[in-house]
Amino acid sequence: MNYYTEIKDTLIKNEMYKQAKDYSKNKSDLQTYYEVGKLLIEAQGGEERAKYGNKLIKEYSEKLTREIGKGYSARNLKYMRKFYLFVQKGHAMRAELSWTHYRYLLSIQDNKALDYYINIAISQNISYRELEERIKSKEYERIGYKEELSEPKVNTLIKDPIVIKSKNIPEKVTEYALHNLILENMEGFLKELGIGFAYIGHEVKIKIGKDNHSIDFLLFNYKFNCFVVVEIKVTEFKAEYIGQVKKYINYVDENIKETSNDKTVGVIICKDINGYVLKYCTDERIFTTTYKLQI
Secondary structure (H helix, E strand, O other): OOHHHHHHHHHHHHHHHHHHOHHHHHHHHHHHHHHHHHHHHHHOOOHHHHOOOHHHHHHHHHHHHHHOOOOOOHHHHHHHHHHHHHHHOOOOOOOOOOHHHHHHHOOOOOHHHHHHHHHHHHHOOOOHHHHHHHHHOOHHHHHOOOOOOOOOOHHHOOOOOEEEEOOOOOOOOOHHHHHHHHHHOHHHHHHHHOOOEEEEEEEEEEEEOOEEEEEEEEEEEOOOOEEEEEEEOOOEOOHHHHHHHHHHHHHHHHHOOOOOOOOOEEEEEEOEOOHHHHHOOOOOOEEEEEEEEEO
């Protein structure tokens, strides 16, 4: 069997198919690259020997580039080989994901992390560029995602740390400055928090008894149908922060929440977490995380 000819014919058929039926070219790409990956493995004498068969990959790449055109670099052929093994190991070939999506996904070794990124890529319909950014930012590791959570809550799916991006980070970061950095890119901040967050307001004025207070950020999570009180601190976590946020949560529950909404939850975002203090100040409605500034 002439493996090179088989690979070349398979790729040419795909190029012709894409020109004739553009609407389904993504599915055709995935199936074609799967088949090419299979042929490459066979041409190299099986999976074990294929690990060291880069000389053949380079040879095929040079010939395909001359005879068909761009898009068949040695690196791309290696991705096709990897894609075939990926599907063979039990991962479904999802037509909702493009080949470029898969190229980023193939770099992930942890199966749970892989499932997480595939699920968010499909459910949130994110571009391959956004997927790349989320993988690079180690979103899975930061979210502390646990597959065994049968009933996840809004405060169990928030990342740690929260990455706050800005082109202009001041030398000294005060709470006022940090608030402004968040307001400059509120959309990015909401995405960092997780799924389903919507902005309601900042420095929301409330009155408890004779005392005036302001909630740093009031959000709503439509996935979990609840208000979310967010307090920003530029210091290490302190025990009194729990009491402060608990007051705000109770106020929102009594004065803002509708009867159809679930109970309000709180998020405290600090510079650092003191585990010893946190251990004795936990509240199931309040989640504590840290922030990281990034240009």
